[in-house]
Amino acid sequence: MGNDKTNMIVAIALSLAVLLGWNYFIAAPRVEQQRQAALQDKAASSTVDGVPSPSPKEGGPANPVPGTLPNTQGAVEPREAVIARAPRVTIDTPALAGSIALKGGRIDDVSLKNYHETVDDKSPRIVLLSPTGTANPYYAEFGWVGQNTGPLPNGDTVWTADGTTLASGKPVTLTYDNGAGLLFKRVIAVDDKFMFTVRDEVENKGTKAVNLYPYGLVSRWGKPHTQGYYVLHEGMIGVLGADGLQEYTYDHLAKEPALGNVSTKGKSWTGVTGGFVGITDKYWAAATIPDQSAAYTGSFTERTDGATKVYQANVLGGVQTVEPGATASATQQLFAGAKEVNTINNYQKDLGIKQFDLMIDWGWFHFITKPMFRALDFFFHLFGNFGVAILVVTLCLKTLFLPIANKSYKSMAKMKAVQPEMASIRERYGDDKVKQQQAMMELYKKEKINPVAGCWPVLIQIPVFFALYKVLFITIEMRHAPFFGWIQDLAAPDPTNILNLFGLLPFAAPDLFHLGVWPIIMGITMFVQMKMNPAPPDPVQAQIFTFMPIVFTFMLGSFPAGLVIYWAWNNTLSVIQQYVIMRRNGVKVELWDNLSGMFKKKPAGKNAVAKS
Structure with missing residues (x-):
């Protein structure tokens, strides 16, 4: 009888292993979709605390969520044709290849030199970021928002560069004069891996003080193909101060309440200090990282641009008053690359980025998976x-x-x-x-x-x-x-x-x-x-x-x-x-x-x- 009991227990344990394994790794995506739908319905019926007012106060940003104003995609062209059409600064590092568009000043052309689509090293490199006008725009943008400032740099602004190539240890400076008393400078540097440093400066040559808010964002046009496994998160990701890790799937955002304007839905966190926001795939990610000591508003948004869904991870900094003759600056960083464990950990340690290691989805059992x-x-x-x-x-x-x-x-x-x-x-x-x-x-x-x-x-x-x-x-x-x-x-x-x-x-x-x-x-x-x-x-x-x-x-x-x-x-x-x-x-x-x-x-x- 005892041996029977032992055999039965072992048989049950093995059967459970089969059932758990099959559901955990294969069938669970459908369960997760149902769970997310329930969460979305609940979120849609609730109010969101801390969302910036759609009607900003005098001197505040015209739009509390940067970069969500209409910007129609238009006709889609081959990626190479879009990149070749406008002047650019080449990106050339041991890990990255690509370019920065002088029209818009966006980091929108990044491919990974050491990663290919297949095991064949001669197969195409992994393309991470692409400009608008291509089939799948995906880019990072930095700048300022405010009111009564005259023209501010946007996606149509043509910058002047002091160099033709951005390389490790060789930054480039972009310059733009708005003709209304404000001179903008953007110093972009990159290391030998996947981290860009963007320092935005504005000099007030006018006669009136202006209020400006620095911002950074990662924008992705169109919902990408996702694997849909429960053990893997794909979509919006961030660590937002005391609120900790936040993960939203693309479908989740669609059920969130309006944020900023009626065409934009999402979730916002105010008064945040430390962390990052971004968009993650299984192996790659792009994330904007604000000053870890300054308060900011972080948000995940979805808006409709014609027939295209646009997903964004946004950072909006606090107001900076720039008196006549004075200069203001804001420094942010952009991670755009492969989620290498040691590289991610080193960035967290060396740059002091709060819980940046959570960019990798270790899961609930991280105490086992990490070791x-x-x-x-x-x-x-x-x-x-x-x-x-x-x-x-x-x-x-x-x-x-x-x-x-x-x-x-x-x-x-x-x-x-x-x-x-x-x-x-x-x-x-x-x-x-x-x-x-x-x-x-x-x-x-x-x-x-x-x-x-x-x-x-x-x-x-x-x-x-x-x-x-x-x-x-x-x-x-x-x-x-x-x-x-x-x-x-x-x-x-x-x-x-x-x-x-x-x-x-x-x-x-x-x-x-x-x-x-x-x-x-x-x-x-x-x-x-x-x-x-x-x-x-x-x-x-x-x-x-x-x-x-x-x-x-x-x-x-x-x-x-x-x-x-x-x-x-x-x-x-x-x-x-x-x-x-x-x-x-x-x-x-x-x-x-x-x-x-x-x-x-x-x-x-x-x-x-x-x-x-």
Whole structure:
């Protein structure tokens, strides 16, 4: 009875792992959409605190949300044609290529030199930012807003540059005179990674004081394709002072109340100090970062521009009064690049950006996912291969949990040693389950056996499995990271498929039945591990254990190859560990008998059950 209970608990745990894994990684996006819809309905029916008044006070900004005035996209042209049409300052750093438009002064042309669309280094570079007039405008803009100031720089302003190339350690200065007494200067610098520094200055050459508000924004035209996984946030992201991390999907913004004007919806936070606002994809992001010591208003907005939805992350600084003959300035930063873990962390540390590390979606279980990544990253730098790092980290985890696993396997070994006595108890008490259970408990107490100890290795493995999946899924370091042989991307599924004999047959197998080499290896290791134990006497349990490796094999067929490699390696180590412990405890290893028994005709009747 005790062994039955243990087997049943393990079977339930494995079944739960399947169900949880499938729902968490595959089916949950639909659940998340429903949850977001409920949140949106709730938000739409509530009022928003701290939203700037649509009717600003005298001297205040004409529009409390910068950059949301109508600006029709017009005809769409090829990206190269749009970039070539207007004068620009070239961006050329070790990590970035692109340009800054002198018309508008926007940072609107950025591609990533070290990242490509596929594993082939000759494939096109990742394009992050693009100007208006292209199919998918996505840009950063900085400047001033106010009233009674004369013309202020906007998207149509033509600036004058003092250089032709922006490079690391080589800033450029843009200049614009509004002809009404205000001289604007914009000094743009960039480091060797992904951080721009933008210093806006205004000199008042007129006879009256003016009130100006510095702003920065990231604007994206059109809703991009999103993967829609619950474990990944894509859309608006920011850390807004004491309000902490704020994440809004593109669909979420559509249900927010009007903000600033009737065509703009969104969410605003006032009196914020520290943090950032931006737009994030799975691996890339663009975010504007205000002065970390000055108060500002941060907002996420959506507006309709013709048939196009425009999504923005905005920062609006406090008023600066510029007296005649005086100068005002505001410094902001722009992150535009890949969400590399070490780069993000260094920016947080060196620039003092509040919780900038949350730009990477570590999730609720960050206390597991972050250390998991750190361990993988350490061994990657040691061995130069993330696949090898996964193998080494798995070995380290097995060593760390060795006392628990040993205790579990020893208890399982004792269970096997008393199988004859357990069978005798079943025969002695027949259908009297109460007496049978009492006798079993006495036997456990006498032999010092914990009947549920066998569940611990499975339960320990589940959070590790989830953490590794999260790391493989969200961190750009895993993107296009090769292992050996045919695995050139640990973050993607095994590209081989048994249906076309792993590429030998000249046709592409359907993704629905994708089953590669590594998932099959994983299934075999799981099958062997289960066959280390005697077959459960209950036919239902036996069927569950028989089909469990098959279910896992097909389920993990579409999972990242790195995760499948981990599972296969972990199973292999568990088999070795269990074999050694069983032999040390003088318990027969059932593996060979179970394997050979699969090909023999099983005897019928009551004795067959007893012998099993």
